[in-house]
Amino acid sequence: MHADPRDIAPSAGPVRRSKRSLLATAPLSARIAMLIILAYLLVAIFAPLLAPFGEAEVVSQMPYAPPDAQFLLGTDQLGRDQLSRLIYGARNSMGIALATTLISFTLGSLLGITAAVLGGWVDQVLSRFVDVIMAIPQLIFALILLSIAGSSIPNLIIIIALLDSTRVFRVSRAVAMNVVAMEFIEAARLRGEGLAWIIRREILPNIMPTLIAEFGLRFCFAFLTISALSFLGLGIQPPTADWGSMVREASSLIAYGNLTLFIPAIAIAVLTISVNLVVDWFLDRASGLRNAN
Amino acid sequence: MQTDNAHLLDIRDLRVEGESDGQWSTLVDGVSLTLRRGEVLGLVGESGAGKSTLGLAALGYVRPGCRITGGQVIFDGRDLLSLPEDQRRPLRGHRISYVAQSAAASFNPAHSLMNQTIETAVQRHLMPATEARNAATQQFRRLSLPHPDSIGKRYPHQVSGGQLQRIMTAMAMHCGPDLIVFDEPTTALDVTTQVEVLASIREAVEARGTAAIYITHDLAVVAQMAHRIMVLRHGKLVEEGETQAMLDAPQQDYTRSLWAVREVQKTTLQAAEKPLLTIQGLNFSYGKAGPKALEGIDLTVPRGRTLAVVGESGSGKSTLGRVIAGLNVADSGQVTFDGQVLPRRIGQRDKDLMRRIQLVHQSADTALNPRHTVRELIARPLETFHRLRGSERERRVQELLEMIELGPRYADRLPSELSGGQKQRVNIARGLAAGPDLMICDEVTSALDQLVQEGILRMLLNLQAELQISYFFITHDISTVRAIADGIVVMHHGRIVEAGPRQDVLSPPHHPYTELLLGSAPQMRTDWLTDLLASRAASASAP
Numbered sequence: 001m002h003a004d005p006r007d008i009a010p011s012a013g014p015v016r017r018s019k020r021s022l023l024a025t026a027p028l029s030a031r032i033a034m035l036i037i038l039a040y041l042l043v044a045i046f047a048p049l050l051a052p053f054g055e056a057e058v059v060s061q062m063p064y065a066p067p068d069a070q071f072l073l074g075t076d077q078l079g080r081d082q083l084s085r086l087i088y089g090a091r092n093s094m095g096i097a098l099a100t101t102l103i104s105f106t107l108g109s110l111l112g113i114t115a116a117v118l119g120g121w122v123d124q125v126l127s128r129f130v131d132v133i134m135a136i137p138q139l140i141f142a143l144i145l146l147s148i149a150g151s152s153i154p155n156l157i158i159i160i161a162l163l164d165s166t167r168v169f170r171v172s173r174a175v176a177m178n179v180v181a182m183e184f185i186e187a188a189r190l191r192g193e194g195l196a197w198i199i200r201r202e203i204l205p206n207i208m209p210t211l212i213a214e215f216g217l218r219f220c221f222a223f224l225t226i227s228a229l230s231f232l233g234l235g236i237q238p239p240t241a242d243w244g245s246m247v248r249e250a251s252s253l254i255a256y257g258n259l260t261l262f263i264p265a266i267a268i269a270v271l272t273i274s275v276n277l278v279v280d281w282f283l284d285r286a287s288g289l290r291n292a293n
Numbered sequence: 294m295q296t297d298n299a300h301l302l303d304i305r306d307l308r309v310e311g312e313s314d315g316q317w318s319t320l321v322d323g324v325s326l327t328l329r330r331g332e333v334l335g336l337v338g339e340s341g342a343g344k345s346t347l348g349l350a351a352l353g354y355v356r357p358g359c360r361i362t363g364g365q366v367i368f369d370g371r372d373l374l375s376l377p378e379d380q381r382r383p384l385r386g387h388r389i390s391y392v393a394q395s396a397a398a399s400f401n402p403a404h405s406l407m408n409q410t411i412e413t414a415v416q417r418h419l420m421p422a423t424e425a426r427n428a429a430t431q432q433f434r435r436l437s438l439p440h441p442d443s444i445g446k447r448y449p450h451q452v453s454g455g456q457l458q459r460i461m462t463a464m465a466m467h468c469g470p471d472l473i474v475f476d477e478p479t480t481a482l483d484v485t486t487q488v489e490v491l492a493s494i495r496e497a498v499e500a501r502g503t504a505a506i507y508i509t510h511d512l513a514v515v516a517q518m519a520h521r522i523m524v525l526r527h528g529k530l531v532e533e534g535e536t537q538a539m540l541d542a543p544q545q546d547y548t549r550s551l552w553a554v555r556e557v558q559k560t561t562l563q564a565a566e567k568p569l570l571t572i573q574g575l576n577f578s579y580g581k582a583g584p585k586a587l588e589g590i591d592l593t594v595p596r597g598r599t600l601a602v603v604g605e606s607g608s609g610k611s612t613l614g615r616v617i618a619g620l621n622v623a624d625s626g627q628v629t630f631d632g633q634v635l636p637r638r639i640g641q642r643d644k645d646l647m648r649r650i651q652l653v654h655q656s657a658d659t660a661l662n663p664r665h666t667v668r669e670l671i672a673r674p675l676e677t678f679h680r681l682r683g684s685e686r687e688r689r690v691q692e693l694l695e696m697i698e699l700g701p702r703y704a705d706r707l708p709s710e711l712s713g714g715q716k717q718r719v720n721i722a723r724g725l726a727a728g729p730d731l732m733i734c735d736e737v738t739s740a741l742d743q744l745v746q747e748g749i750l751r752m753l754l755n756l757q758a759e760l761q762i763s764y765f766f767i768t769h770d771i772s773t774v775r776a777i778a779d780g781i782v783v784m785h786h787g788r789i790v791e792a793g794p795r796q797d798v799l800s801p802p803h804h805p806y807t808e809l810l811l812g813s814a815p816q817m818r819t820d821w822l823t824d825l826l827a828s829r830a831a832s833a834s835a836p
Contacts, residue, residue, distance in 0.1 A: 190620070
């Protein structure tokens with residue numbers, strides 16, 4: 001016994017699209033961007049193999065040596081190899097940014113969805129708390145907290161993650177609100193489902209595209225915040241290599257027409273643009289899916 | 294200028310294609326139609342038949358993502374498809390206009406109704422603003438809108454849905470078009486409101502001698518409005534003819550099946566002795582000081598029978614369903630379920646009570662999580678209520694899919710890969726999976742085409758005979774009630790105005806409101822609306 005033939009499904013095409021064909025639909029810009037991100041990741045993972053010298057190794061008697069056959073990008077103010085520092089910097093800068101974003105997303109989205117599902121005073125307390133934190137400019141707040149707690153890498157990660165999670169909270173609460181209003185949430189409540197199921201199985205899959213897109217953006221912001229903090233001297237401390245501090249160290253040279261500082265700056269810019277290109281494509285797809293529904 | 298008998302609109306062999314997922318499929322497949330001046334043509338078909346696409350093509354327009362691949366649309370001697378866009382645009386809104394299905398979604402909420410009504414005329418310099426305003430007021434009066442002189446100052450949210458639909462008609466008629474395309478203008482309205490809108494549209498169209506294309510899936514409605522009817526299916530013409538001839542003697546099987554939809558009738562069963570659900574003196578209001586949404590409700594749902602709750606929107610019928618489900622908490626009164634007093638909140642009920650009362654929502658689009666497959670949707674109640682796992686659960690999923698007349702191959706589909714009727718079946722299957730004694734069906738067939746409705750109603754009847762489920766069936770549609778109910782409760786403004794076995798409620802004498810509701814349901818004869826208006830006018834003028 002089957003459905004009435006008059007009552008046919010709208011799509012006669014394949015029932016599910018594979019991941020491969022999803023990648024194949026990516027525009028050229030997104031594909032190039034993905035290749036660039038992959039290259040960054042490989043550099044970060046295999047930094048000790050790729051770098052010609054150590055991270056903090058003083059290899060030259062001459063600070064700010066110009067590029068030559070031995071030091072492809074020249075040396076910095078202490079006579080360390082710029083290229084090696086750039087390669088190790090990928091590891092530190094990206095690793096810290098990734099850790100920060102992961103923590104801020106886990107925290108922010110869980111609390112955001114919980115606030116949307118439970119509503120009432122839980123929502124009020126969480127939202128007003130977030131409002132208060134967001135009222136203070138993020139960079140200044142981070143500077144204050146870092147000077148209180150001391151500028152170590154774990155402190156840096158936790159403080160930026162906490163401040164960033166307020167933004168994630170706002171976004172995930174807003175998108176979850178739209179899903180909570182749907183009747184399938186009511187149906188789940190009528191089944192007596194717990195909070196964990198409602199968050200994980202009913203809401204999260206529906207807001208995932210937005211969250212992933214937001215993740216890409218937040219990753220860039222975390223990256224830029226760390227660079228900015230390093231530039232101000234409260235970020236990653238020497239001798240650890242990181243692109244933000246490398247820009248700061250070379251910044252005094254700009255008056256003399258030396259363009260060394262542009263090398264780490266370009267590394268930051270290229271990664272940021274690449275991540276955004278991928279995010280844009282993903283957002284396009286996600287909104288397209290929503291329209292199609 | 295052409296003579297009066299000449300064709301105003303002549304669509305020849307029109308082909309339209311639409312794109313989805315990079316593939317082009319045919320929406321309108323070589324349809325031809327002609328329309329004389331002052332003639333009303335009804336376009337009938339299920340959703341997806343290409344009615345709206347054809348209607349829009351009469352304006353020389355296709356929706357984004359569609360393209361015209363062949364044919365001609367000749368309006369008053371000119372082929373709209375070969376005209377450049379800047380010569381087509383002045384015709385739209387002036388010579389040809391369009392009335393959309395959802396007036397609420399089509400008005401701009403930030404502008405007054407008057408400004409939106411006269412916008413076309415003023416923008417195109419067809420008449421000065423004062424004159425346009427006077428003409429619009431005339432139209433409002435002709436469409437029997439209340440306070441025609443001042444209603445234009447209001448904003449869309451300040452008038453009712455029926456009034457908004459009439460204002461959109463006034464807007465369409467404002468520039469004195471030769472042709473109006475009505476795209477399901479009354480589908481979203483209650484039957485009682487529908488009568489008023491139909492009457493005023495028909496009057497206005499007749500008075501000005503405007504030609505019209507009237508698109509609908511409701512045959513009884515089109516019978517009142519159209520001189521001729523065209524039946525479409527899968528983008529092709531099935532049958533065409535004069536309205537009376539089409540109603541009396543349809544030639545094609547498909548047309549006959551459309552006509553036969555309203556013939557589902559439940560056989561009368563013996564009254565059941567034991568009540569499953571009893572409600573006594575129930576009151577409910579939204580908020581402490583809010584107006585009463587339910588007042589003094591008393592009713593009984595017998596075991597294995599169907600109680601239909603009928604009323605227009607705002608009558609409190611859905612609220613009542615939600616009170617039983619435990620989603621709304623009653624202010625006072627008692628609900629007894631199978632001998633025990635039902636806790637008011639869903640949170641206070643134990644798992645078994647949750648299982649025994651299931652609510653099936655109206656819209657499967659929002660009631661099914663779009664990211665879950667059919668299997669996941671149906672399996673979850675099996676897990677939570679029956680602790681079924683693995684192969685046992687899978688077997689039950691297959692059984693349920695058979696029960697709702699879908700094959701096992703549908704188990705891996707997402708809701709977006711199902712048709713509207715199939716989605717609603719899955720929605721019902723999720724309720725069935727719990728193994729309920731009482732199923733609250735909240736307008737489960739209202740958003741569906743009549744043929745699909747019929748299929749689902751038959752399925753529900755079969756399931757009831759097989760599983761002895763009681764249905765608390767909320768609907769505004771009288772023909773659905775005829776098809777499925779054992780007992781009927783008529784609700785109006787939160788109160789029960791009439792209740793009893795189906796035969797008693799549907800046969801006279803009626804409570805005045807039941808009379809109004811029954812009378813407003815369109816009937817399949819061409820003079821129904823005329824008769825109804827005449828009898829209402831007669832009773833209104835009687836002392």
